[in-house]
Amino acid sequence: MINRNSPATIDDVARHAGVSISTVSRVLNRNVPVSEEVVAKVEEAMRALRYTPRAAARNLATSRTNTLGLLLAEIVGDFFSPLLSGIESVAAQHGYDLLISTAGRRGPQNQLPGPFHKHNADGLLIFAGSLSDDGVRDTHSLGVPMVLLHQTPPDGLPVPCVTIENKAATRAIVEHLIVSHKRRRIVFLTGEPNNEDGSWREMGYREALTHHNIPIEPALIAPGHFDRHIAQTSIEQLLRDGIEFDGVFAGDDEAAVGVYAALRNAHLKIPDDVSVVGFDDQSLARVLQPALTTVHVPIDQVGIEATRRLMQLIQNEPTEVLTLLPTTLVIRASCGCPE
Amino acid sequence: MINRNSPATIDDVARHAGVSISTVSRVLNRNVPVSEEVVAKVEEAMRALRYTPRAAARNLATSRTNTLGLLLAEIVGDFFSPLLSGIESVAAQHGYDLLISTAGRRGPQNQLPGPFHKHNADGLLIFAGSLSDDGVRDTHSLGVPMVLLHQTPPDGLPVPCVTIENKAATRAIVEHLIVSHKRRRIVFLTGEPNNEDGSWREMGYREALTHHNIPIEPALIAPGHFDRHIAQTSIEQLLRDGIEFDGVFAGDDEAAVGVYAALRNAHLKIPDDVSVVGFDDQSLARVLQPALTTVHVPIDQVGIEATRRLMQLIQNEPTEVLTLLPTTLVIRASCGCPE
DNA sequence: AGCGCTTCTGCAAGCGCTTTCATAGTTATA
DNA sequence: TATAACTATGAAAGCGCTTGCAGAAGCGCT
Incomplete structure (x- = not known):
C-alpha cells in the first residue's frame, strides 16, 4: 500500500x-x-x-453543507438533553449533521455567531434568548431557512416557530388548586422578563383567578426566573414579609425545588399548609417529596417538530408557521391529591 | 444595492x-x-x-475545517449538559465549531459516523461507549487527532484519555459507611458490564471491604447500570430474597433514586435502616430527601480538559496521555451524618 | 539618477469534488 | 445492414477561497 x-x-x-x-x-x-x-x-x-x-470539497461543489446549525442561549439544565436528542435524531435521519453554538452569557446577539454565517449551514434552529429580534430579521432577510424554538418571530415575520401550549395548561393547573384544593391565595413565580413561556403562564394564572372571582394580588407575584435559588429567595421574602399564601405556582419545576427548600426551612408542610405545583415535568419532579404536581412538556417533541419544519423549509415544501405542542397536567401529591 | x-x-x-x-x-x-x-x-x-x-471554500483551500467532532453514545441525563458546555466553551475560545453525532442505541460502532469521516473535522472527542476498540484503533491509525473521554485506549495506544478518579473515591465513601456508620453489609450496584467507571468503582468497593476485613459477598453485588429503574428492581429483588443489608453504594446518583424508591416502598428508613450513597453529585442529589451523600464529579472539567488536550494534539504540541480528574466526597444526610 | 530595500497588491494555480456535455459502445428497430 | 435510441464513461469547467510568486510603488541611500 x-x-x-x-x-x-x-x-x-x-x-x-x-x-x-x-x-x-x-x-x-x-x-x-x-x-x-x-x-x-x-x-x-x-x-x-x-x-x-472530504466534506468541504463536496460542499463547495454542491453549495450545500448538509449541516444544520443550532443556536442556543446556553447549555444548561434538564431541558437541554431531550431537546438536543430530538433534534439530532431527525437531523441524522435526513442525513444532516448538527453544528452547535451558544450565545453564552452575553445574552441575545444581533449577529449570528461565526459558524452560522450565511451558507455555512443549510438551515438554523434558533432557541429562545439566543438571537435578538433584529438578528432574526436580518438573518431571515438573507434568506436563510430557520425556525424559532420557544420564541415567536418579530413583526409577524413568516418564520416558523415551534413552542408549547403554556396558557391553558397553567390555567388548568391553577384551577386545579382552586377547585380541588380550595386554594385562594396562590403565589405566582415569574420567568425572566422577556421569556415568552413565562408571560403566557402568567396570563393563564390571571385567567384562572379571574374566572373564579379571585382578585389578583400583586404581592403574590414574585420573581422565580426558573431558577431554584431565586425562587427560594422569593418565597423566603414573602414569608418574612408576613404575606399569607396557601398555594404556589412555581413557574417551572426547577423553581419548585427552591420553593420546597424555603417551605421546609420554614417548617411548612407541603401540601397540608401550602400546595406547590411546577411546570415542565422534569425528571426531578418524581423525585421530590412529596412528588410534584406539574405540567408535562414534550421537550423532545419540540426538537423533533422544529427540525422537521426546518427540513421542509430547506426542501421548499410548505410548512406551518406556528406549531403549538400540547402539554398535559400531571397530578401527583404536592397539590394535595393522594399520591 | x-x-x-x-x-x-x-x-x-x-x-x-x-x-x-x-x-x-x-x-x-x-x-x-x-x-x-x-x-x-x-x-x-x-x-x-x-x-x-463560505466555510466550505476556505476549508477546501486550507484543508482545515476549524471544526471539532464530538461523538457520543447517546444524549441523556444530567451528565450531558455540563460536559457539552465545557467542551463548547473551550472550542469556541480557540475558534472551533462543534459538530455532534451519536452512535445511538446501536452501541459502540466500528466505523466513524458519516460526519466525522476523515478530514471532515480537525479532531475528535470520543465519549465512552460510542466507538469500539477497533474503531479507535482504526481512526487513530488514520492519523486523526482524537481524545477519549471516560474510556482508556486499547492496547496502550497513545491516545490521550480524560477521565475521573473512581477507585479511591469509591473506597473512601464505602469506608465512610464502614467507619463512621458501622455498616457491614453494603450492597454494590454495578454499572453496565463494559463501563470502565463502574469497574473502577467496584475495585474501590472491594478494597474498602477487604481493608476492613469484611468478606465480599457476591449476593450483595447486583446490577444498577446507572439507571433508576434497574436499580430499584435490584433492591426490590434483594429485599424479596430476604438478603439483609445496612448500606447501599448505588453506583451513581441516578441509581440512588431507584434505591430510594425501593426502600421507601418497603418502609425502610434512610439512613436509619439503610445508609445510601451515590456517585456523580448530580443536581438531584441535593433534592433527594434525605439529601444524598455522594462523590462530586467535575464533569464540566472533563469536557474542558479533553478539549484542551485535543487542541494541543491538533497543534502538534505534546500532551498528557492520561488525565485523571480528582473527585471529592460530599457528605450529606443519606449516610447517617447530620445534615 | 540609480540602486537595493521594503511594502503592498495582483496573478494564477490549486484545494477535491460535482456535473454538464460529448463520445464510445450496445442494443433495438426498420 | 443501416439508423435510431440508449447506456455507461470520460473530459473539463467550475464551486469560492488561500497563497506562493512576481511586479509595482515608495523609500532612503550612495
Missing part, C-alpha cells in the same frame, strides 16, 4: 481503479447508473486506499 | 471595492499587511454586499 502523507483523494481512487474521477463520484453518489463491474472495482479501490470524501 | 439571487462571493466584494480577490482575502485573514485605506474600502464593500465567506 502506498502510504503517502496526505489522505487519498478521488484522483487516487480513480487511478487505482483505472477509471475517471467522474465515475468514482458517481459510485459515491449513486445518482446515475454505473455498471456492477465498475462499482466493484471502485469500491475495492476505496477500501484499499481507505478513502473518505 | 444589486440584489442578485445568490449571496455575494469574494469576487463581488473585490469588484465592488476595486481590488483583487487576494486583497479581499488578506483583509479577511489579516495575515499579511494591507494598507489602512484599502482595508476601509474592502470592509465597506463587505458590509454593502452583506458578504460572509
